Amino acid sequence: EPEVTQTPSHQVTQMGQEVILRCVPISNHLYFYWYRQILGQKVEFLVSFYNNEISEKSEIFDDQFSVERPDGSNFTLKIRSTKLEDSAMYFCASTEADSYEQYFGPGTRLTVT
Amino acid sequence: AQTVTQSQPEMSVQEAETVTLSCTYDTSESDYYLFWYKQPPSRQMILVIRQEAYKQQNATENRFSVNFQKAAKSFSLKISDSQLGDAAMYFCAYTGSNYKLTFGKGTLLTVNP
Numbered sequence: 404e405p406e407v408t409q410t411p412s413h414q415v416t417q418m419g420q421e422v423i424l425r426c427v428p429i430s431n432h433l434y435f436y437w438y439r440q441i442l443g444q445k446v447e448f449l450v451s452f453y454n455n456e457i458s459e460k461s462e463i464f465d466d467q468f469s470v471e472r473p474d475g476s477n478f479t480l481k482i483r484s485t486k487l488e489d490s491a492m493y494f495c496a497s498t499e500a501d502s503y504e505q506y507f508g509p510g511t512r513l514t515v516t
Numbered sequence: 517a518q519t520v521t522q523s524q525p526e527m528s529v530q531e532a533e534t535v536t537l538s539c540t541y542d543t544s545e546s547d548y549y550l551f552w553y554k555q556p557p558s559r560q561m562i563l564v565i566r567q568e569a570y571k572q573q574n575a576t577e578n579r580f581s582v583n584f585q586k587a588a589k590s591f592s593l594k595i596s597d598s599q600l601g602d603a604a605m606y607f608c609a610y611t612g613s614n615y616k617l618t619f620g621k622g623t624l625l626t627v628n629p
Binding site: 434436438447458459494506512 | 558
């Protein structure tokens with residue numbers, strides 16, 4: 404069964420460093436999402452992406468964040484200058500066209516020290 | 517803005533018994549989807565069941581079923597014949613016209629042998 408994959412599974416970085424989290428959505432999916440879950444809290448929407456542009460973004464998704472689909476398969480989330488409060492689990496998700504059902508990847512645990 | 521409320525931070529059930537997890541939501545949209553996601557300790561988000569708002573019939577998936585009360589904006593999850601593997605955090609989630617998921621804070625389910 405096709406699945407969303409994410410790399411790395413765990414990333415440790417120092418405050419102020421740039422990180423890139425990578426996702427490979429399911430191949431025929433057209434809508435892509437990033438969500439964040441701070442430990443012990445609920446999952447929060449960050450951004451949605453369709454047709455090579457951002458469809459919607461949350462208040463969390465400020466100028467430090469960016470997303471990109473550099474080729475036909477990868478979907479990346481970049482954090483330019485990480486802060487301690489960026490430590491969280493980051494989930495990528497994707498959907499087919501005209502579908503509400505999102506398939507989640509296993510997540511990347513980001514630890515900022 | 518849509519909101520999702522899960523009023524039970526923790527629930528416990530005996531193995532083989534039935535448990536119901538509560539969820540209420542608020543929206544002004546008429547067309548939307550509701551979901552229950554399971555998050556085991558591995559933190560992968562696993563879709564358990566979904567309900568289309570336009571369908572009156574409650575969704576069922578094997579031991580999992582929902583009680584969808586549209587007028588009351590209530591969407592509870594019933595787990596029958598609970599198994600040890602059902603122990604996890606359960607999130608209720610909503611999606612509407614903007615396709616982004618809004619999650620509740622979650623209910624931690626413990627299954628006692």
